[in-house]
Amino acid sequence: MAEGSVYDVIVVGAGIMGSFTAYNIRRTGKSTLLLEQFPLPHSRGSSHGQSRTIRSAYGSQxxxxxxxxxxxxxxxxxxxxSCQILFRQTGLLCIGQKGVNYLDDTADCLQRHKTPFRRLNDAELRETYPMLSYPPEIGGAVIDYSGGLLxxxxxxxAVQNQYRKLGGxxxxxxxxxxxxxGEVIMVKTEAGQYRAKAVVLCVGPWANNVLTKLGIAVPLQAQKIRVCYWKEKTPGTFSSRQFPVFSQINAIGPHLVYAVPSEEYPGLVKVCLHYGPSIDPNVRDKIDDSWVVEALQKYILEHIPGLEPFPAITESCIYTNTPDEDFILDHHPSWENIVIGAGFSGHGFKLAPVIGDILAKMATGQTPEQDISFFRLNRFTKSHL
Structure with a gap:
């Protein structure tokens, strides 16, 4: 666009949420600029890496x-x-715990939404997946057949390329x-300044810093997540063609452990703790998170004996958590043309197309078709404007 022009929307943050938001806005013909602080592709935020889980199973949510x-x-x-395969449907195995309602809630929800699933008791679980070792407190499992890996x-x-093809x-x-x-918003960067009728902020772990400057106090916490890959002792045991994505609640203390079958790195299974130490995203790697790997090593020894108990590859990413692990999707309390998408809490990637559609509609004066009352800022924030 010519210097001095006004964009319909500027989206800040080119992770998966910002990219889908910009793409959905551009599909309507609106002029759109997507800003990203790091050169693409990068591994400093929350959207890099080769795989994420996808599922319908969500317990009571x-x-x-x-x-x-x-x-x-x-x-x-x-x-x-894009003419590409982006999704492998392996199913998702949700492993529960006796005395916890998670599996009952999950099965009830899947049944209401006509999503194919199977409920397994302890004996069926052990027979169906003998490559896993189960402690006495395990309370069976649910297989969500819609699930798999992205x-x-x-x-x-792919979504960034489609956005560019549309002229974004x-x-x-x-x-x-x-x-x-303002009625027209000014966005200043280290390289220049731009104007837009609306701005969408999808800035991930940097949301606290950005929103505080806009007069909003949000209880967001960035966490460093260690992503570990473990070698199969017998090649093919955990292939995505025969082993599902799985998650186990209360696996390490109160925290969930999840696994993705061998797919992205041949012969290596991704097993991670859904938790990590609090960090400043600008100095992510200064924190000592060696305890995470040690806890996962113990978990592998006790529960997945078919894997070598030493990680072959370790990587890092960042979660940005809200206290209730629900997202923030809302307008600025004083400026309707500033839209906020934040707090995706380590489970947002799979929902990015819908989140992007919601944020795009909010930025262009439309009403999202989804109920977003669960994601309002005022559930736990106080404006100090």
Whole structure:
């Protein structure tokens, strides 16, 4: 666009949420600029890496299951547009615990939404998946047959490419330094300044810093997550063709452990703790998180004896958590044309097509079809404007 022009929408943050938001806005013909502080692709945020889990199963949080119906459809649409495979349907094995209602809630929700599933008692679980070792407190499992894994790095590139094909602009390696609200918003970066009728902020772990400057105190916490890959002792045991994605609640203390079968690195299984130490995202790697690997080594020895108990590869990413692990999808309390998408709490990637559609509608004066009352800022924030 010519210097001095006003964009319909500027989206800040080119992770999976910001990229889908910009893409959905651009599909309506609106002029759109997507800003990213790091050169693309990068591994400093929350959207890099090769795989993410995808599922309909969400326990008592049925509003996410409802959103996943549309998300699956939109992922398939992106596959068709990009002529790439982005989703492997392996099923998701949810391992429960005696005395916890999670499996009952999950099965009830899947049944209401007509999602294929199977409930396994302890004996059936041990017979069906003998490569896992189960402690006495295990309370059976649910298989969500809709689940599997997303090829996340490929998916992020695919949505950005589709956005570019529609004429959308991406300025990467350009850090935002200020947002000046108004009827026309000014966005200043280290390289220049831009104007827009609306701005969407999808800035991931940097949300606290950005929102505080806009007069909003949000209880967001960034966590460093150690991503570990473990070698199969017998090649093929945990292939994605015969072994599902799985998650086990209360696996290490109160925290969930999840695993992705051998797919992205041949012969290596991704097993991770859904938790990590609190960090400043600008100095992510200064924190000592060696205890995470040690806890996972013990878990592997006790529960997945078919894997070598030493990680072959370790990587890192960042979660941005809200206290209730629900997202923030809302307008700025004083400026309707500033839209906030934040706090995706380590489970948002699979929902990104729908989140992007919601944020796009909010930024362009439309009403999202989904119920977003669960995601309002005022459930735990106080404006100090």
């Amino acid at each position: 049925e509003y996410y299951t409802k959103m996943m119906t549309k998300a699956f459809r939109m992922w398939r649409e992106l596959e068709d547009q 090829l996340s790095g490929r998916a992020l590139a 602009l991406i300025h990467d390696g350009e850090k935002m330094v200020e947002v000046i609200p």
